[in-house]
Amino acid sequence: MNKIFTLSPRLANQIAAGEVVERPASVIKELVENSLDAGATQLDVEVEQGGVKLIRVRDNGHGISKEDLPLALSRHATSKIINLDDLEAVVTLGFRGEALASISSVARLRLTSNTGEEESGWCVEAEGRDMEARLAPAGHPQGTSVEVRDLFFNTPARRKFLRTERTEYGRVEDVLKRLALSRFAQGFSLKNNGRVVHSWRPATTQPEQERRVAQICGPAFMENAVHVDIDRAGLRLWGWVALPTFSRSQADLQHFYVNGRAIRDKLVSHAIRQAYQDVLYHGRHPAFVLYLELDPGNVDVNVHPTKHEVRFRDSRLVHDFLFRSLHKALADVRPGNEPSAQEDIGAEADTASELSAQQYSPTEQPGLSFSAQRSEPSAVAERAPSWSPTYTSAGSATSKRPSMGSPASVMPPASDNETVPPLGYAVAQLKGIYILAENADGMVVVDMHAAHERITYERMKEQQQAQKIQSQPLLVPQAMAVSEKEADYADEFADIFVNLGFELERAGPESLLIRQLPVILNRANVEQLVRDVLSDLIEYGSSQRIQQNINEILGTMACHGSVRANRRLNIAEMNALLRDMEATERSGQCNHGRPTWTQMSLAELDKLFMRGQ
Template identity: 60%
Template structure:
């Protein structure tokens, strides 16, 4: 083995470049972060051949003084930290001082800059193999321009790993998108081969910010997103989270920022996934643009060479804050609530949505409980005005179902009052309107002020039942209802042993199950909310889930799935004919129930077609 010796600076920088510079997109990330750290109000990016031939970033930030220009290209030279205390509370995007040195070692790099009050600027130039920088005067306004040419011209082996121009530009544009979403107060411009791709003015108000998000993430996202702004215990979370109905087949529209830095973190991912846990269809992914602000001392950003990962000093607190904030926002999304900051196109369903899960709920305005000005147009749980006639023409025979009790109990109160549309235009029409008819025993057709509403009655009832079961469980009030005729089940001896050994688990869920033989169980009581459900199938599925989890601790963790299974069995089934009163009772309960836009499996429960949609469909006015 040869003797130990120090590497020369060029070789050391090229080794470091292996961590910092993977492709043109990596270079852009470092240069944009430097420009933002310099306090720039405007940043322009010019790219040729996907960034391989040319990548230029120009800003109007604070600039670099002449004497510091050669030093800026040295390894581990930075103006952003001075000592260990600074490293433990980093407030800038960059801090290691190795990016420019790494980039200059594998490209032809020039850096021109000027500071406030200087009559002229200066430029430093470096070319990969020759690491000696040369400084010369340059006409340049206040700010900095970094120009990189011919990436990997001196390392052909690494250049061969680059992809096509289109692929490299797609990666570069994604980096541009992430950075442009992180700093709304800065204007951004991107050109590729002399063609303007993005021109983003500074977002100084909510409208311009929402317009930037729509431009970078798609109009469909902002139309189907809920604004978030929650602050507690020194933490602030704000941004936009997509409605569950705007889910994606891939996790390709998820942007999370910590103090302005886009990151990927297991704690964050788990908290977001939990918040969406029972409103997303299997295998789907939520969409969001969210910003977390906290004391820089509470997060360590120096844990990965690319700075994409962070470590929170109080992981449990951050996880709990994220989960509870997002969970409440999703829970508060109900029909009829106003979407603050929406730029929705009133003409129809959101454009650009993932087609597999895109109901046309875009015309219904929605918001989170944390937003301002959003409230139900009529208090939930109260009866809407009744009349003897109206445009629907039901007559007075329609009877009001007692909230949801009628559907669960299987009958309608004989003396219940009618639920009819308003007698005059001054009276309020509920968000989901009034039922008109039932279609094929599956869908409810209703009319509201916007147009036509179609509701999947089983999916909607399932969500309502599920939310009530969760609430009853949380309040320790899952009430049981004795069965007039106990149900006998033939089970395996293992299942019978489990039911006998852990009766308290079943009792907590609202069941009374007793062993009647080596392989026989008798169900004597079921949850009152699910009295009309399929008791035998319900108990079998719950028993199967309990056995699969094995312990009461795991059962507690999987409780929502258990309650979801119970709710599915206890919901009104397809092909059951409902009266107009029962249908209206369902609509009113949907308006008052959390997460009523999706069933327990993530499927949408209702969709809206506006009058404009219907006019377009039938080419009226064309």
């Protein structure tokens, strides 16, 4: 008796189904992706009992001809690739030709289609052990409908792994939302148990796209998001990133697309995490809806059965582009340039994003008085105390402060023909912690210590970068044992270590010598740091760990050197701090990711006191 035999077509398809058909949501993903590849502009999805009883996907795409319908249910049959060149530059969402065959092997599938060239359409079903296709005429407009009933009816072991109807429907909804975010030009609808739950119209303009994003991700996301559009070196990144203050306890609001394909990629996640490193509160996760576009030949999408992962041909270039683009976008958000202004942050739009810095920029001196900020100070400003905070090398502020409480030191609102700074003018200090200011919209509350900590930190980083990293040679070089691969990467990326103040020398096939290191890291665990950097280089082709360690030390110094709580400031001191915030990158968050200021509009204040009701 033979020990090796050929599997039946149905059993082979059921095994393949284990990779692509996990639950109703994965069926809908495959079917909707086929509809999008067919050029559909409207996609209607209907489910019953969470998709276990019924899944119906209908589109108005190109349709499938009568001759091709039986082939559509065959394994490894596709219209999307023909040769290896097509596979190396895939532009469609699907390409393996397994989905319909796999689904029909574990459910009752009926496929009806019309190319529009005939008066009626045709429908096909696959039945029996050999899954023979049965063809019959059927009325149908141009496009395709796929009806899937009784999922896993013939594989009860798989059906037992399904969750409750509510859970399965929630996953269906999540999948369709991700697909609706990937294609703004298409309309989508979702009907659950006979009731229309979602209907998203095609969105071609940016306001329409933002409306769809708000419908899917929530209006709070759009209210706290910055639109980015950056094109450089054959790569384009566009979409929306949320401010660090709109962080999440889970990574549940992160959508990233590569050439329209939703992916979950370690390299992408690492680059985005590093971009938020300096501004995100510990343990929190950023929120974003981002789209990366590049030459299809520079990304391999055929690396995972579910097509959730990709491989970039130049991973270091992509990682660096994502990190630098998002790092700059977040840095450019400061008072006067909030998301509500809906300003795009792009590679060529630096002047727009630095509007407030141009209008209220500090002079050559480290600190300045409030009256020096304005070209035409009012009479009251001229009578205000002439105080200028002086920032020492450690970032602390010192001053000779006059006595508090002089009526002349309180700044009145600006006249109608005078530009009011984004953070307005200080009017008081509360409990030695908060600065209360008045701007054109209402009241601004500033956390004094948090704001000054960010200002001091950014200045220290600028000084450190301008002077380049100070290094010191070790009297006795520190030897460390590494793998041969790690030693090879230390040689290949030696320039990265040199630029950051390290000098590494290869002492053997599996050993390195640390001959020089940055002065500021003389007390750090240098060997572990080098190992972590090499690990990043091997995994992502890039690393920011050395700079992060330096920044952590500068952040600690800035925290200790900043103005402390319960220190009394006069009006001039408070206004100087507000002007510095407007000119400082990332001034919306302190070094630990906490917000530094908040705005209360006049309408919000009126509501508190029921004015006008």
